[in-house]
Amino acid sequence: MSSSFDKFQKRRLISSYFSVVLSIFLVLFLLGTLGLFIINSKKLADDFKEKIAMTVFFKNEANDTILKSFGTELKRAPFAKKIVYVSKEEAAKVHTDIIGEDFLTFLGENPLQNSYDIHIKADYVEKDSVAKIERQLRTNNPMISDIVYDKQLVNLVNDNIKKVSMWILIITCFLTFIAVLLINSSLRLSIYSNRFIIKTMQMVGATKSFIRKPFVMRSVKLGMLGAALAILALIGLLSYVQTNFPDLGILDDKGLILLVFIAVFGFGVLITWLSTHFATQRFLNLRTDDLY
Template structure:
């Protein structure tokens, strides 16, 4: 027994286009979410706390303070070396002069700056509670005058991170639900034009699987094509955006983006097959009168 693989006037192009648009929107939101996460990570990795020291400390005392800070395990480690940098008061004075072109010595007659350690923290330590703990612990060290960090800036970042993720997650869920409803309705309408072919095959003794097979294969192929097209569109969008917007390439996590593409590649055929199966099953059990 043979079956026409073209499935009559089955509107496959419409289904493929609808699924492509939906998958592109889901993938685009996913890319924005990944980029946002990487942006926050990049900002956090470049945040430092300033440990201002008492005046007139010797080299041994400075080394001891550095070792003590290192022992807490708060500092980021790069190439096996904790990211703790000493800026002497002389260096601070030079930086101030370069930035302002003002010589404070003419007014104050002395260098008002202090020696200070700049400590780059591990990303997991960039939370309000941990920063307060770090500040308290370091200020207990003998020879430390004060610990400062961009409190308001960090608070803004930390408080807004969850908001961004929640909004993006909500958008992705909305698009996903809309995709299911859209594709389900489109496939139902498409299969409606095939209802008499399905009933005719039942009458001549075709099994359910034999009837479903060409529709399911077509649903799989349509989903696969939609996934590939949406991935290409997202890749082109990413390429154009990173080439036109300075610094955007610094927050691209290629591993996560590849994972996103894999998810889209699986999601398209899965939606195509499941939606087709759900829609075609209802015609197997439908009364003849209802077919008209």
């Protein structure tokens, strides 16, 4: 009979530990995922900004020397991330592929112009900065026929990035608060099941720190285990994203990724230590009658 009861107690204890570790793991994994998203959000936003191209068209009178000189000038420009020269012959071929027929046969000549597609660095993709770049190019190069880019898209991208950043901050604060509550509740329930043991130890003369220490150490170990599992899951998530979306370069900032892992581990240890400390303190301060 005693053996059956001991097995029941052991299963109950393992079940309690499992639920605590699982709750810590899920919460820390969610927070870690959010942290990884935050450190990569600027990279994602910059990558999107740099896909916006400014196309510079040249007059037909512009010869190869002028075009090459302009290309050399762009390579030295601090705002240029990437430049692509598109001759009017290449542009005609692209248009032919798009419309499905050779428009040069009935026009008799190529009406398109030589051009450069300029992908501007993300820091310069602002309304005023792009307008300044446009004015500078027009002033320094009289052979430029026209400069075209999506002005509305530039404004829309910047406005939306600011809104998304604000919501990310709000969601981060909310999830952190929920994480603290969930982990704290799981640990409080675990301590609650041992409230009679705590009070018995106190009644036989054990000090509060002596009683509290094993519970705190156990919870910290569970927190470390949950954090370690969360970090392993985050590594798996990073590997999956890197394998399937290599262009994102999600593993480029290894220092920041390591910082997120350290923060996840530290948060797991800190919250379990604090929650267990205050939970045991609460039952230590209760009268015996209040335990029921």
